[in-house]
Amino acid sequence: MKMNGARIMLECLKKEGVDTVFGYPGGTVINLYDELFSFKDIHHILPRHEQAGTHAADGYARATGRVGVAIATSGPGATNTVTGIATAYMDSIPMVIITGQVPTALIGNDAFQEVDIIGITRPCTKHSFLIRDVKDIALTMKKAFYIARSGRPGPVLVDFPKDVQMAQGEFHYPETVDIRGYKPNLSGHPRQVEKAVAMILSSQRPVMYVGGGAVLGDAAEPLTLLARKLSLPVTTTLMGLGSFPESDELSLGMLGMHGAYCANMAMTNSDLIIAVGARFDDRVTGKLSTFAPHAKIIHIDVDPTSIKKNVRVDLPIVGDVKDVLTKMIMQADKSTENLTEFTAALAPWHSDIAGWKEKHPLGYKQSSTVIKPQFVIQKLRELSDDDAIISTDVGQHQMWTAQFFKFNKPRTLLTSGGLGTMGYGLPAAMGAQAAFPNRQVITICGDGGVQMNIQEMATLVQNKLPVKIVILNNNFLGMVRQWQELFFDKRYSSTCMELPIDYIKLADAYGAKGFLATKPGDVESVITQGFKEKGPVIMEFKIAREEKVLPMVPAGASLNEMVLNA
Amino acid sequence: MQHTISVIVENDFGVLSRVATLFSGRGFNIESLSVAPTNEEGLSRMTIVTRGDAQILEQINKQLNKLIDVLKVLDFSDGSGIERELALIKVSAEDDARAEILRVVDIFRAKIIDVTPKSYTIEATGNPLKIDAILELLRPLGLKEVVRTGSVAIGRGAKGWNG
Ligand SMILES: Cc1ncc(C[n+]2csc(CCOP(=O)(O)OP(=O)(O)O)c2C)c(N)n1
Ligand SMILES: [Mg+2]
Numbered sequence: 208m209k210m211n212g213a214r215i216m217l218e219c220l221k222k223e224g225v226d227t228v229f230g231y232p233g234g235t236v237i238n239l240y241d242e243l244f245s246f247k248d249i250h251h252i253l254p255r256h257e258q259a260g261t262h263a264a265d266g267y268a269r270a271t272g273r274v275g276v277a278i279a280t281s282g283p284g285a286t287n288t289v290t291g292i293a294t295a296y297m298d299s300i301p302m303v304i305i306t307g308q309v310p311t312a313l314i315g316n317d318a319f320q321e322v323d324i325i326g327i328t329r330p331c332t333k334h335s336f337l338i339r340d341v342k343d344i345a346l347t348m349k350k351a352f353y354i355a356r357s358g359r360p361g362p363v364l365v366d367f368p369k370d371v372q373m374a375q376g377e378f379h380y381p382e383t384v385d386i387r388g389y390k391p392n393l394s395g396h397p398r399q400v401e402k403a404v405a406m407i408l409s410s411q412r413p414v415m416y417v418g419g420g421a422v423l424g425d426a427a428e429p430l431t432l433l434a435r436k437l438s439l440p441v442t443t444t445l446m447g448l449g450s451f452p453e454s455d456e457l458s459l460g461m462l463g464m465h466g467a468y469c470a471n472m473a474m475t476n477s478d479l480i481i482a483v484g485a486r487f488d489d490r491v492t493g494k495l496s497t498f499a500p501h502a503k504i505i506h507i508d509v510d511p512t513s514i515k516k517n518v519r520v521d522l523p524i525v526g527d528v529k530d531v532l533t534k535m536i537m538q539a540d541k542s543t544e545n546l547t548e549f550t551a552a553l554a555p556w557h558s559d560i561a562g563w564k565e566k567h568p569l570g571y572k573q574s575s576t577v578i579k580p581q582f583v584i585q586k587l588r589e590l591s592d593d594d595a596i597i598s599t600d601v602g603q604h605q606m607w608t609a610q611f612f613k614f615n616k617p618r619t620l621l622t623s624g625g626l627g628t629m630g631y632g633l634p635a636a637m638g639a640q641a642a643f644p645n646r647q648v649i650t651i652c653g654d655g656g657v658q659m660n661i662q663e664m665a666t667l668v669q670n671k672l673p674v675k676i677v678i679l680n681n682n683f684l685g686m687v688r689q690w691q692e693l694f695f696d697k698r699y700s701s702t703c704m705e706l707p708i709d710y711i712k713l714a715d716a717y718g719a720k721g722f723l724a725t726k727p728g729d730v731e732s733v734i735t736q737g738f739k740e741k742g743p744v745i746m747e748f749k750i751a752r753e754e755k756v757l758p759m760v761p762a763g764a765s766l767n768e769m770v771l772n773a
Numbered sequence: 774m775q776h777t778i779s780v781i782v783e784n785d786f787g788v789l790s791r792v793a794t795l796f797s798g799r800g801f802n803i804e805s806l807s808v809a810p811t812n813e814e815g816l817s818r819m820t821i822v823t824r825g826d827a828q829i830l831e832q833i834n835k836q837l838n839k840l841i842d843v844l845k846v847l848d849f850s851d852g853s854g855i856e857r858e859l860a861l862i863k864v865s866a867e868d869d870a871r872a873e874i875l876r877v878v879d880i881f882r883a884k885i886i887d888v889t890p891k892s893y894t895i896e897a898t899g900n901p902l903k904i905d906a907i908l909e910l911l912r913p914l915g916l917k918e919v920v921r922t923g924s925v926a927i928g929r930g931a932k933g934w935n936g
Contacts, residue, residue: 329791330798334841337786354841388783388844512835
């Protein structure tokens with residue numbers, strides 16, 4: 208049966224199991240939208256800005272583990288997606304972005320709404336395609352989805368010219384795909400696995416350092432099993448939160464710039480670091496020359512380029528983290544008698560760690576007059592569902608969430624770690640809520656970032672997506688203010704928001720509900736009331752304005768040189 | 774240290790800019806670059822001469838391999854390859870210099886491919902050090918224009934790159 212290219216594209220999405228797309232129409236995708244109009248198998252959500260649509264697709268992908276799909280028109284529509292694409296790229300999120308393009312005959316002529324979006328996004332996509340012929344659509348989409356989700360996942364952009372959407376062709380979706388230049392190595396080498404387990408069993412102060420790869424690779428289960436079997440303390444990065452339950456005794460919480468004292472001390476004093484799907488980012492290692500000076504390093508990652516990029520590695524294992532960890536468990540099971548001996552010998556190490564935990568636990572000074580942000584986060588944990596999905600924006604509130612929420616399940620924290628994109632939280636929550644209409648989805652935002660995509664309130668209300676928006680309002684660009692306080696003599700250059708916003712009225716204007724808490728006594732009731740609402744809600748908390756995120760490793764300092772109270 | 778690597782790529786739309794973006798985006802440098810189709814349908818071969826220590830070279834190799842359009846990266850840094858470059862050289866050639874230039878051309882087994890009363894245009898091939906050397910000798914005689922292709926390289930021995 209012949210159909211036009213636009214219809215073929217939708218059939219491809221259906222074949223890939225796509226049920227929801229986030230997109231915005233325009234001249235070069237009008238044909239695609241015309242087909243969507245009568246295409247029943249795909250639910251289309253219209254965000255109010257293409258950046259938000261892309262973040263929503265990203266949030267959908269992070270929450271589900273499936274490929275998120277966003278659509279935008281050529282030119283300004285396409286350029287509006289760039290921040291969303293870069294955000295996904297930095298955190299290795301599987302996405303396919305379909306952009307309209309001017310007709311092939313006009314490409315390169317500076318036609319109306321023409322931009323070289325493939326060129327613009329080349330450094331922040333895993334790969335990209337320009338479809339030049341209607342007969343190439345199916346194979347291209349098969350490849351695009353395969354590349355986006357396999358190996359180290361990432362965003363793939365497909366540029367789809369208008370004339371190709373209009374051309375007639377046959378639809379045959381390929382069953383399999385073979386890309387000769389792309390064969391991700393998923394299976395961990397058995398010899399390396401054997402060596403890894405031997406290295407662990409001969410260590411005295413081991414620590415597992417777990418990144419976003421463990422979440423993306425769905426490795427929470429084998430990770431937890433292995434850690435418990437070998438009694439290995441586990442610290443995670445911001446992106447790794449949720450891969451190992453923070454309620455577990457072996458959990459050290461998050462490490463790095465705003466990590467827990469015990470986590471950073473454990474890394475610094477460790478004799479063996481087992482890095483799992485993490486990339487030794489500068490926010491995690493602090494000063495490289497003094498990072499983990501006594502430790503050997505085992506590095507497990509699906510992406511060989513992550514290994515030995517920033518630090519020396521004693522034992523690299525390239526492979527899917529789930530596969531490698533599962534093999535490590537099997538290997539450990541072969542030496543049961545050694546195991547008991549090994550775990551018993553870890554007692555002094557565990558007692559060192561317990562000492563650090565006790566000496567400087569994560570904490571804050573409670574107040575009876577002003578709301579402490581950390582208190583709000585703790586209350587949110589207490590009053591929210593076990594499987595609630597939390598997204599954050601970027602800033603102090605993001606770090607407080609990471610420190611105090613206590614994540615126990617993978618894919619329950621959606622946050623922009625690599626790019627640190629303000630404006631991410633609200634639309635990402637929207638995407639997650641679209642995927643899970645019946646789960647509680649909460650976004651925790653600052654008063655700065657929430658305004659960067661506040662227009663999505665309309666999308667939430669229109670689509671009955673009951674996202675609970677928490678605003679920790681310090682009336683400051685708090686994270687930058689904190690740096691100015693500590694390193695620039697309190698010269699608060701352009702970080703005070705000055706104009707107060709009435710978020711209750713704002714919620715009202717969009718047809719949502721708003722609640723305000725101004726004193727500690729309000730916190731619980733505002734959260735309870737907010738959670739009770741069936742629709743989207745803003746809960747605003749006026750928090751201690753100059754509260755700092757602590758502890759803090761100043762940029763360029765060593766991990767053990769943490770500022771604990773300043 | 775200088776390294777010569779060959780990269781077998783799909784000759785798809787945009788592959789050259791992907792490689793170029795990778796080098797510029799990560800601060801790797803390119804001393805020379807040549808690209809042309811191979812004997813195998815749909816494949817091109819790039820030869821890149823770059824500079825950096827062993828760790829940078831390892832990253833370059835891995836990052837290139839990560840590109841979807843890259844099938845294979847061959848590293849000839851260990852001397853396992855033969856390298857050649859072609860140069861077209863225009864020199865002013867008047868009076869006594871004409872004979873001297875011809876002597877140099879002869880020694881380097883180069884060729885004169887264009888002649889005017891005032892100039893010679895020379896074609897020289899060889900490994901890049903040989904090209905450097907002929908240019909050094911011609912320089913005092915009046916170089917007017919030099920075009921170099923950049924290195925191309927191939928592995929020694931009976932085997933092709935894919936066996
Ligand atoms: C798009 C973007 N612009 C600027 C920044 C730099 N930045 C990082 S945190 C921050 C302050 C955020 O303020 P707010 O949203 O109020 O959160 P708070 O830190 O106060 O909790 C800024 C400006 C950024 N991360 N992203
Ligand atoms: Mg703020």
